[in-house]
Amino acid sequence: MRLCVSTLAALAVALPLSAQGTARPSVPDSTRKSATYVAGALSIPNADPFPSTYKARPARNTVIRNVTILTGTGARIDNGSVLLSGGKVMSVGASVNAPPDAEVIDGAGKWLTPGLVDTHSHLGVYPAPGVDANSDGNEATNPNTSQVWAEHSVWPQDPQFPRALAGGLTTMQVLPGSANLFGGRSVVLKNVPGRSVQEMKFPGAKNGLKMACGENPKRVYASRGPSTRMGNVAGYRAAWIAADAYRRRWDKWLADRAGDPPGRDLQLETMAEVLRGNIFVQNHCYRADEMMQMIDIAKEFGYQIRSFHHGVEAYKIADVLAKEGISASIWSDWGGFKMEALDGVRGNLALVHAAGARAIVHSDDATGTQRLNQDAAKGVAAGAALGIQIPPEVAITWITSNPAWAMGLEDKIGALAPGKNADVVLWTGNPFSVYSKADKVWIDGALMFDRGDPRGWWKTDFELGFVPVVMGGSR
Amino acid sequence: MRRSLLRALVALACVARFADAQVVAITGGTVYPVKGPKIENGTVIISAGKITAVGAGLAAPAGATVIDARGKWVTPGLINANTNLGLVEVGAVAETRDNGVRSANGVSAFFQPWEGLNASSTNIPQARNDGLTTVVTVPTGGMVSGQAAVIDLSGDTPEALVRKAPAAMVANFGHTSARGDLFGKMRELLNDARVYATRRAQYELGNTRSMAASKADLEALQPVLAGTMPLVIDADRRSDIEAALRIAKEYKLKLILSGAAEAWMVADQIAAAKVPVLTGGILNIPRSFATLGQRGDNLALLRKAGVNVIIISDSYASGDGFNAGNVRYEAGNAVSAGLGWDDALRALTQAPAEAYGVGAQVGALAAGMDGNVVVWSGDPFEFSTRAEAVLIKGRRVEGMSRRNELEKRYRTLPPAGYAKP
Numbered sequence: 001m002r003l004c005v006s007t008l009a010a011l012a013v014a015l016p017l018s019a020q021g022t023a024r025p026s027v028p029d030s031t032r033k034s035a036t037y038v039a040g041a042l043s044i045p046n047a048d049p050f051p052s053t054y055k056a057r058p059a060r061n062t063v064i065r066n067v068t069i070l071t072g073t074g075a076r077i078d079n080g081s082v083l084l085s086g087g088k089v090m091s092v093g094a095s096v097n098a099p100p101d102a103e104v105i106d107g108a109g110k111w112l113t114p115g116l117v118d119t120h121s122h123l124g125v126y127p128a129p130g131v132d133a134n135s136d137g138n139e140a141t142n143p144n145t146s147q148v149w150a151e152h153s154v155w156p157q158d159p160q161f162p163r164a165l166a167g168g169l170t171t172m173q174v175l176p177g178s179a180n181l182f183g184g185r186s187v188v189l190k191n192v193p194g195r196s197v198q199e200m201k202f203p204g205a206k207n208g209l210k211m212a213c214g215e216n217p218k219r220v221y222a223s224r225g226p227s228t229r230m231g232n233v234a235g236y237r238a239a240w241i242a243a244d245a246y247r248r249r250w251d252k253w254l255a256d257r258a259g260d261p262p263g264r265d266l267q268l269e270t271m272a273e274v275l276r277g278n279i280f281v282q283n284h285c286y287r288a289d290e291m292m293q294m295i296d297i298a299k300e301f302g303y304q305i306r307s308f309h310h311g312v313e314a315y316k317i318a319d320v321l322a323k324e325g326i327s328a329s330i331w332s333d334w335g336g337f338k339m340e341a342l343d344g345v346r347g348n349l350a351l352v353h354a355a356g357a358r359a360i361v362h363s364d365d366a367t368g369t370q371r372l373n374q375d376a377a378k379g380v381a382a383g384a385a386l387g388i389q390i391p392p393e394v395a396i397t398w399i400t401s402n403p404a405w406a407m408g409l410e411d412k413i414g415a416l417a418p419g420k421n422a423d424v425v426l427w428t429g430n431p432f433s434v435y436s437k438a439d440k441v442w443i444d445g446a447l448m449f450d451r452g453d454p455r456g457w458w459k460t461d462f463e464l465g466f467v468p469v470v471m472g473g474s475r
Numbered sequence: 476m477r478r479s480l481l482r483a484l485v486a487l488a489c490v491a492r493f494a495d496a497q498v499v500a501i502t503g504g505t506v507y508p509v510k511g512p513k514i515e516n517g518t519v520i521i522s523a524g525k526i527t528a529v530g531a532g533l534a535a536p537a538g539a540t541v542i543d544a545r546g547k548w549v550t551p552g553l554i555n556a557n558t559n560l561g562l563v564e565v566g567a568v569a570e571t572r573d574n575g576v577r578s579a580n581g582v583s584a585f586f587q588p589w590e591g592l593n594a595s596s597t598n599i600p601q602a603r604n605d606g607l608t609t610v611v612t613v614p615t616g617g618m619v620s621g622q623a624a625v626i627d628l629s630g631d632t633p634e635a636l637v638r639k640a641p642a643a644m645v646a647n648f649g650h651t652s653a654r655g656d657l658f659g660k661m662r663e664l665l666n667d668a669r670v671y672a673t674r675r676a677q678y679e680l681g682n683t684r685s686m687a688a689s690k691a692d693l694e695a696l697q698p699v700l701a702g703t704m705p706l707v708i709d710a711d712r713r714s715d716i717e718a719a720l721r722i723a724k725e726y727k728l729k730l731i732l733s734g735a736a737e738a739w740m741v742a743d744q745i746a747a748a749k750v751p752v753l754t755g756g757i758l759n760i761p762r763s764f765a766t767l768g769q770r771g772d773n774l775a776l777l778r779k780a781g782v783n784v785i786i787i788s789d790s791y792a793s794g795d796g797f798n799a800g801n802v803r804y805e806a807g808n809a810v811s812a813g814l815g816w817d818d819a820l821r822a823l824t825q826a827p828a829e830a831y832g833v834g835a836q837v838g839a840l841a842a843g844m845d846g847n848v849v850v851w852s853g854d855p856f857e858f859s860t861r862a863e864a865v866l867i868k869g870r871r872v873e874g875m876s877r878r879n880e881l882e883k884r885y886r887t888l889p890p891a892g893y894a895k896p
Contacts, residue, residue, distance in 0.1 A: 472759025
């Protein structure tokens, strides 16, 4: 079957990608050297029908000095300085050259990190208040709904967005739920106010495809099938077979432009984009044995699983995840609530990390997404109990650069390094202390949250008149 | 290294099992007795399961088992006053759920879940390792869910676990029908329970009108009406809280509020009524129309108004026995949001003990109280802190949990006996 990969590579070369005007250098990927990934490429007609209209807010040159910096790339700089300029991180080090017009913030006693990133959010699609009318996260009408896009369910006025911002969250992947084998496309959002979801969409970010293993699909479709795990696997494979045939038809037409184009099918179009490497698979999967099967399915059809989500048993196959280059988006301590979550352990993050795989703290929860730093701290403590010492400069990668990688955004966010987007959090202290809070949060260099200025806090439309306090706290 | 540590812990636990009559002295730590100020270089002496002395620099009695707590923090065992620990093992597996009764009229006052406690729950050893020594197990569902019990996390049978049962009646003002209808039904139930108590003989002969609940329910409500058993009402919206306060006043009930998202709006009223409030320190989302006023500093505001607050886990897995020990992080977050540290510790120890009628036995470190004590590596509300020694009635109880066993098995990959990939 590995044939499939080389066929893909040949096709990728043949495709008139540059004609779309957005082709970019491929993203290196250790596990699929023969395929050419074209980030954000549009290899189907009208592939970006809901383009991002995000606009960075006005940003002034800002220097944060005398601060403890966790760069997100594994380094720690004590008494360091950072210069943000033009929406980018300009320099990071023991000292920086501050432009004369720069606002200088003394960070004495405070810590500075990249903006936090959550690979698994349902903000907007399961908004607050949680009423049926706005419950738009699971299109639980068919085991394969690859045709649906989470962004079409996002309610930008969800009051959970500003609360997450106050916790330092600057970027999130909003996913469909896990009722289906194929739940639909995810969307990466910047955590900013928007009148439309397009105003929140991260420019150039790929969609993901949500897939789900195990109990949820077989429970939801018990009466019509799949009703077993073997039924789940047959469902994935049948769908990929159809998707690959669709991709070949379209790729041939795109190469030849001979005759009428094939008919479009939104479901197969999403899956074909996965096969072309333009959409990452984000795979909800709890059990180690099921993750191993999903890895084989990915190999059979030549696609890449970028992250296993929930992965409460990731620690059992952490060596395999490391070898396959698949990240683990996991909780610090959830488990026990259903059979496939039974073996959740608190050492999961540390054990995955120690085996050399990418560990990611994800939330799947509107409260947890406000406190990714606290969940990382729990993971660090569990590691210490197992004799695995994880310093803060490493733990921060679980909630910054590693999740950025899982969305293919590692070149833009998740690190305080020259040229990266100036998504930055200034913490009142060590972010892994229960007593620390985000003090200031910048997105693309613009100050989007300032704890000291409650009157400036983002308040969603819904909250006007209905919610008597700003962001659940005092003015 | 980890393995030898675990072995040592297991060995200690085994030793402790045969050391009931022995004297234990925890020496040199910073002791937080809760009743009274902290004691530097404090000693806690436990004999035959009871605390016999707490003070600065007390020498360990001859022959005592000494726990060196220098550089450590010593507190009463923590209490999670709202869990399903021992009643629910795997939430999604119905046959492991013993915390709720489905009844047509929404009334299950008779329900005493503790007889169905699972003393072998895999979550109990983990909760002990996390520094919990006592929990309140709480039924759920319906308007009147049943009765709560105070249990210690040590014992092989439900009888051995139970410290006090029943400890409270549990009711719920969640929106199941129009609010006025729900409050009316609550009053009708209480009225009928009163009537029933005066006409038991006629009731047995079938000479009374029909009642709003079964005989067992009406009987179970008698201590609530007598004001000897607290009634916990879960209510979030301000008007629901006010209704609970009103009904409690009308019937002279001993009320405890739970959930209480908008309690801060009526903090003075709650303080004046001397009603304890169980709530968490994390939630801040208007997740329903009943919790539009949910805020992260609810505990701080209530305490400031003089309310007797009790910290529970109502975020994340909400009272889930799997992570019952996470209640200490709710406390840390509450402190971060403005609650005093001492108040937070009290809200996890003495306050719940007193509210549930066991304040003379647990929840503080003082002579005469049970030897439920935790030695922490540092501030118990911090993530980096571990419970290093956990004692229930003077016995060490920490040891391997199921989760620890799994971690041990998979510490090196592949585990022993499995093939390399």
